[in-house]
Amino acid sequence: MKEQLEEIRRRAMSELGDNADEAQVDAVRVRVLGRSGELTEIMRRMREVPNEERPAIGQLINQIKREVEARVEELSEKLKAAALDKSLNEKRIDVTLPGMRIARGRIHPITDIMEQMLQIFESLGFEVEMTQDIEDDFHNFEALNFKEHHPARDMQDTFYVEGGMLLRTHTSNGQIRVMEKRRPPLAIVCPGKCYRRDDLSVRASPMFTQIEGFMVDKIGRVTMAHLKGVLTQFAQAFFGATAIRFRASYFPFTEPSAELDMHCLLCDGAGCPVCKHSGWTEVLGCGMIHPNVLRAVGCDPAEYQGFAFGIGVERTGLLKLGVDDMRLFFENDLRFLAQFPALSGGVR
Ligand SMILES: [Zn+2]
Numbered sequence: 001m002k003e004q005l006e007e008i009r010r011r012a013m014s015e016l017g018d019n020a021d022e023a024q025v026d027a028v029r030v031r032v033l034g035r036s037g038e039l040t041e042i043m044r045r046m047r048e049v050p051n052e053e054r055p056a057i058g059q060l061i062n063q064i065k066r067e068v069e070a071r072v073e074e075l076s077e078k079l080k081a082a083a084l085d086k087s088l089n090e091k092r093i094d095v096t097l098p099g100m101r102i103a104r105g106r107i108h109p110i111t112d113i114m115e116q117m118l119q120i121f122e123s124l125g126f127e128v129e130m131t132q133d134i135e136d137d138f139h140n141f142e143a144l145n146f147k148e149h150h151p152a153r154d155m156q157d158t159f160y161v162e163g164g165m166l167l168r169t170h171t172s173n174g175q176i177r178v179m180e181k182r183r184p185p186l187a188i189v190c191p192g193k194c195y196r197r198d199d200l201s202v203r204a205s206p207m208f209t210q211i212e213g214f215m216v217d218k219i220g221r222v223t224m225a226h227l228k229g230v231l232t233q234f235a236q237a238f239f240g241a242t243a244i245r246f247r248a249s250y251f252p253f254t255e256p257s258a259e260l261d262m263h264c265l266l267c268d269g270a271g272c273p274v275c276k277h278s279g280w281t282e283v284l285g286c287g288m289i290h291p292n293v294l295r296a297v298g299c300d301p302a303e304y305q306g307f308a309f310g311i312g313v314e315r316t317g318l319l320k321l322g323v324d325d326m327r328l329f330f331e332n333d334l335r336f337l338a339q340f341p342a343l344s345g346g347v348r
Contacts (some may be wrong), residue, residue: 008042008296012071039065097211109329129188131174131178134165136165140173159197168194175214175253179297186215200327202327210310218303239262251287253289255290259285262283264281264282287309
């Protein structure tokens with residue numbers, strides 16, 4: 001048994017040479033010192049050893065164990081230090097190389113256009129008020145003079161959600177929400193998202209952005225002339241000097257109603273495929289607030305009068321940025337989005 005132990009020692013120490021790698025060191029450790037290793041195996045067989053020899057054998061086992069342990073420890077330390085050195089050398093940083101550029105973000109062109117529009121209206125004395133996207137039938141339709149069977153209430157046009165609520169189809173609910181809690185004189189713009197059951201296409205999207213604006217005061221103080229003045233100012237500030245016209249139209253919540261057209265920016269009124277050769281493009285809808293809308297919020301139409309307008313931000317953005325497909329704004333391709341100059345100088 002003594003010879004066997006000497007053999008274990010000789011073999012272990014020869015394998016734990018100075019050039020042993022991590023795997024070799026580990027293999028020796030497991031084979032000699034492991035739970036079912038060679039030394040453990042010998043200890044199990046101690047009862048075969050005559051009594052008088054046992055102390056010597058026991059001592060020898062402990063000695064070999066300590067020796068192998070010490071050598072394994074020594075080599076492991078050495079290998080660890082070598083690995084660290086190697087990784088430091090390989091990953092040496094060259095401080096003279098140019099640094100990594102961090103891409104600079106910017107606001108989305110649609111948000112940017114909305115901000116610019118809001119800034120123009122603020123400069124004309126309008127306040128910005130946010131209202132809600134999830135609305136009830138009263139604030140989205142009834143109070144805005146949509147009759148009970150108006151086609152806009154159809155399930156095919158409107159997203160209905162649980163509990164008789166719906167996703168607002170326009171930001172005109174802002175008129176009702178604001179006038180319910182505040183009395184005229186009021187000059188307010190309500191920006192926000194709107195939702196309709198349209199497929200995403202060149203000119204339409206199931207979610208889009210609008211700015212609703214309205215001004216209400218005592219009769220005679222806010223007339224159709226003020227409406228024209230404010231929107232002419234807006235068109236000039238936003239699009240630059242261009243020919244505009246007001247064309248009679250129809251909306252349930254305004255009477256009379258009009259649409260603001262401007263000279264097509266592509267052909268400047270000469271006529272081209274984009275403006276269907278008319279020379280004009282629609283910009284927004286507007287009109288004098290219908291007396292029924294004023295009544296719905298407890299304003300006496302014999303005492304108060306006002307105008308309202310609604311601007312489609314994406315549609316106006318298409319015109320302003322010369323983009324011909326609305327889907328590009330929603331696909332979030334940074335190569336597209338990064339093309340446009342910042343207009344507003346940031347978000348409030
Ligand atoms: Zn044109």
